[in-house]
Amino acid sequence: xxxxxxxxxxxxxxxxxxxxxxxxxxxxxxxxxxxxxxxxxxxxxxxxxxxxxxxxxxxxxxxxxxxxxxxxxxxxxxxxxxxxxxxxxxxxxxxxxxxxxxxxxxxxxxxxxxxxxxxxxxxxxxxxxxxxxxxxxxxxxxxxxxxxxxxxxxxxxxxxxxxxxxxxxxxxxxxxxxxxxxxxxxxxxxxxxxxxxxxxxxxxxxxxxxxxxxxxxxxxxxxxxxxxxxxxxxxxxxxxxxxxxxxxxxxxxxxxxxxxxxxxxxxxxxxxxxxxxxxxxxxxxxxxxxxxxxxxxxxxxxxxxxxxxxxxxxxxxxxxxxxxxxxxxxxx
Amino acid sequence: xxxxxxxxxxxxxxxxxxxxxxxxxxxxxxxxxxxxxxxxxxxxxxxxxxxxxxxxxxxxxxxxxxxxxxxxxxxxxxxxxxxxxxxxxxxxxxxxxxxxxxxxxxxxxxxxxxxxxxxxxxxxxxxxxxxxxxxxxxxxxxxxxxxxxxxxxxxxxxxxxxxxxxxxxxxxxxxxxxxxxxxxxxxxxxxxxxxxxxxxxxxxxxxxxxxxxxxxxxxxxxxxxxxxxxxxxxxxxxxxxxxxxxxxxxxxxxxxxxxxxxxxxxxxxxxxxxxxxxxxxxxxxxxxxxxxxxxxxxxxxxxxxxxxxxxxxxxxxxxxxxxxxxxxxxxxxxxxxxxxxxxxxxxxxxxxxxxxxxxxxxxxx
Numbered sequence: 001x002x003x004x005x006x007x008x009x010x011x012x013x014x015x016x017x018x019x020x021x022x023x024x025x026x027x028x029x030x031x032x033x034x035x036x037x038x039x040x041x042x043x044x045x046x047x048x049x050x051x052x053x054x055x056x057x058x059x060x061x062x063x064x065x066x067x068x069x070x071x072x073x074x075x076x077x078x079x080x081x082x083x084x085x086x087x088x089x090x091x092x093x094x095x096x097x098x099x100x101x102x103x104x105x106x107x108x109x110x111x112x113x114x115x116x117x118x119x120x121x122x123x124x125x126x127x128x129x130x131x132x133x134x135x136x137x138x139x140x141x142x143x144x145x146x147x148x149x150x151x152x153x154x155x156x157x158x159x160x161x162x163x164x165x166x167x168x169x170x171x172x173x174x175x176x177x178x179x180x181x182x183x184x185x186x187x188x189x190x191x192x193x194x195x196x197x198x199x200x201x202x203x204x205x206x207x208x209x210x211x212x213x214x215x216x217x218x219x220x221x222x223x224x225x226x227x228x229x230x231x232x233x234x235x236x237x238x239x240x241x242x243x244x245x246x247x248x249x250x251x252x253x254x255x256x257x258x259x260x261x262x263x264x265x266x267x268x269x270x271x272x273x274x275x276x277x278x279x280x281x282x283x284x285x286x287x288x289x290x291x292x293x294x295x296x297x298x299x300x301x302x303x304x305x306x307x308x309x310x311x312x313x314x315x316x317x318x319x320x321x322x323x324x325x326x327x328x329x330x331x332x
Numbered sequence: 333x334x335x336x337x338x339x340x341x342x343x344x345x346x347x348x349x350x351x352x353x354x355x356x357x358x359x360x361x362x363x364x365x366x367x368x369x370x371x372x373x374x375x376x377x378x379x380x381x382x383x384x385x386x387x388x389x390x391x392x393x394x395x396x397x398x399x400x401x402x403x404x405x406x407x408x409x410x411x412x413x414x415x416x417x418x419x420x421x422x423x424x425x426x427x428x429x430x431x432x433x434x435x436x437x438x439x440x441x442x443x444x445x446x447x448x449x450x451x452x453x454x455x456x457x458x459x460x461x462x463x464x465x466x467x468x469x470x471x472x473x474x475x476x477x478x479x480x481x482x483x484x485x486x487x488x489x490x491x492x493x494x495x496x497x498x499x500x501x502x503x504x505x506x507x508x509x510x511x512x513x514x515x516x517x518x519x520x521x522x523x524x525x526x527x528x529x530x531x532x533x534x535x536x537x538x539x540x541x542x543x544x545x546x547x548x549x550x551x552x553x554x555x556x557x558x559x560x561x562x563x564x565x566x567x568x569x570x571x572x573x574x575x576x577x578x579x580x581x582x583x584x585x586x587x588x589x590x591x592x593x594x595x596x597x598x599x600x601x602x603x604x605x606x607x608x609x610x611x612x613x614x615x616x617x618x619x620x621x622x623x624x625x626x627x628x629x630x631x632x633x634x635x636x637x638x639x640x641x642x643x644x645x646x647x648x649x650x651x652x653x654x655x656x657x658x659x660x661x662x663x664x665x666x667x668x669x670x671x672x673x674x675x676x677x678x679x680x681x682x683x684x685x686x687x688x689x690x691x692x693x694x695x696x697x
Contacts, residue, residue: 016608040569040649074603076632077588085588087603087634147630148602199608205641209649
């Protein structure tokens with residue numbers, strides 16, 4: 001599980017540029033699924049058909065989906081000194097990325113700097129930040145970077161015990177869970193679709209066409225949940241290492257009761273404790289999926305991730321392993 | 333005053349400019365696109381195999397492919413431009429005959445004082461009126477006048493007189509002539525998106541080895557509405573969204589915020605608030621421009637939005653690219669564009685369609 005997770009995190013997959021991450025995912029699941037389809041928006045849709053269904057019962061379709069895109073930066077302008085202005089992709093704040101190391105898809109590295117006049121955090125605006133790739137002038141920069149190139153945050157992983165720090169855990173953690181599930185599901189009663197969606201961070205775009213294509217009977221989103229277990233937190237905070245999270249509602253969706261029950265029952269049978277979350281601030285892919293075609297009952301099983309919107313995040317590998325077990329149980 | 337420009341004097345382009353001039357004279361505020369729709373419909377009908385107006389008012393024109401590239405499923409290419417423009421709708425009357433209004437689409441209130449409008453099907457003249465500067469308090473002078481404090485003065489002396497000629501729900505459109513100025517500039521209202529309409533109209537004259545759909549959509553300015561149903565009906569594989577876009581290369585603006593630069597050619601959008609265009613297809617368009625010596629630029633901001641996002645996400649999805657003419661002072665009665673950009677825009681779209689038609693394998697699919 002850890003190797004899969006790290007391979008996925010390392011891959012480049014900023015929203016709108018998910019090809020590399022997609023390739024890694026396809027390599028990982030290729031031998032374990034029956035078909036793989038890539039749609040015009042870059043979504044990867046893989047299916048594991050059911051081998052044990054009864055011919056007299058209508059076969060169901062379960063869609064498990066995770067977004068494979070990560071936050072990053074889009075280069076919009078290169079000034080005459082060679083500094084690269086950017087537009088943010090994703091929801092991070094200026095202060096959390098100042099000084100961060102970034103990597104463009106073609107391997108060029110940079111760091112995020114700020115125009116030096118008055119650096120107090122109240123005065124910091126995204127438009128005053130830039131990427132410094134070390135070029136001395138525009139011409140030198142343009143030999144390696146073009147307007148429209150995307151960059152991801154770049155950090156080497158490190159760990160302590162079950163806690164793993166890496167970039168892009170939102171949502172390669174979810175993708176890793178799906179990949180492991182694909183590898184280990186043996187006796188699914190329904191056709192299980194493993195869908196890796198694109199462009200979630202810029203508006204849940206991929207999920208729409210993916211859900212239209214699959215047209216599932218039930219959908220379960222595997223995404224990252226922002227844990228808030230640092231400093232002095234409230235008693236109902238999401239914590240890393242305390243189990244996967246069942247989301248009850250968020251800004252875009254009230255998750256279907258019956259699907260939630262399915263997840264809870266599977267967790268109970270395995271003696272896995274889950275955490276619960278209601279989130280007023282975030283919209284998710286599930287909000288789009290539940291409204292497609294004739295409507296899809298949708299649920300969410302999330303992984304707690306610390307520092308979701310920052311260049312490096314943290315997960316507890318046990319939470320991921322528990323999530324995989326729950327998924328295998330509920331499709332079998 | 334007529335324009336003369338050495339590079340743009342071919343007959344085809346002159347017709348495009350004439351069409352643009354006629355279209356910019358027609359009123360087509362979102363929700364009331366009839367005049368524009370009728371003009372476009374009449375123009376394209378003789379050139380296409382089928383044209384219909386869908387249930388909500390989009391024009392969907394179809395041109396069957398020449399011998400298809402893939403025998404069982406010819407590629408479906410969609411060109412999309414919106415027919416509507418920003419404007420106003422009459423929302424009430426005062427006892428003294430002043431007209432109350434609301435903006436339709438995104439209009440900066442600061443540009444309203446001292447502008448002219450034409451109202452309703454009879455195109456009654458009116459001007460925007462608000463408290464004169466010398467009568468404002470110090471505090472009022474420092475504030476932007478809000479729409480609710482602005483009225484339209486159409487010369488009526490009473491509410492009865494007004495209601496004889498103007499109805500609630502009548503549309504008002506900026507009154508602004510199509511004027512050539514400078515070496516090759518045009519000032520007009522509604523360049524966004526009559527430029528896209530003209531480009532699509534011209535493209536529909538040709539036939540390619542793919543099924544070509546031309547959609548002229550409604551209500552883009554108030555929420556990208558028409559394009560959703562149009563794209564749903566067509567379900568294209570590939571779409572080109574033809575637009576006018578922001579151009580802020582004016583004094584006082586940082587070069588990094590220019591968005592696009594007038595005169596540098598049509599602009600390709602990479603990402604905006606509603607769409608992340610298909611990377612490979614956008615590069616294909618860029619590459620086609622370079623290969624044919626057509627000036628081209630990338631839009632350098634990620635703000636704004638257009639029909640592309642809605643078209644990209646319909647049904648099974650499609651690969652979308654967005655090409656726009658840089659328009660200074662967009663969404664105002666004095667939009668300004670350069671004729672060279674307009675010429676390059678039409679030429680680029682032609683070349684892209686030709687290339688898709690001729691190539692056996694397209695690099696972006």
